[in-house]
Amino acid sequence: MSLTKTERAIIVSMWGKISTQADTIGTETLERLFITYPQTKTYFPHFDLHAGSAQLRAHGSKVVAALGDAVKNIDNITGALAKLSELHAYILRVDPVNFKFVYIAT
Known part of the structure; x- marks a missing residue:
């Protein structure tokens, strides 16, 4: 899929607004992930998974930074x-099936 120049500009513009709330968005996203897909908690056995925990905030910030x-x-x-992908695949051993996404052709 190839993006148009206009679509790229829209994404960059939106990101400018989103990135100012990176910590909040990242934390809330992880909290929702763990509620919706509780099996994903198994990848974070060492984390305090309570809402708003320092570990969730820190990891959420990393996700949004990526x-x-x-x-x-x-x-x-x-x-x-690529480095992040290799980390998850070969060191953390995260099953790629957990990173499915829906692609809608336009």
Whole structure:
């Protein structure tokens, strides 16, 4: 899928607004993930998974930062996130089935 120049500009603009709330958005996203898909908690046995915990805030911030890297490198997202992908696949051993997404062709 290739984005138009206008679509790229929209994404970058939206990210500018989202990134100012990175900690809050990241924390809330993880909290919702654990409520909706409780099985994902098994990947965080050492975390305090209570709402608003320092560990959830810190990890949520990392997740949102990775999304920021993807936005900054929108023309090479795979390359920009390669190290993160390798970390999750080979060191953390996170099953890729947990990272499914829906692609809707336009």
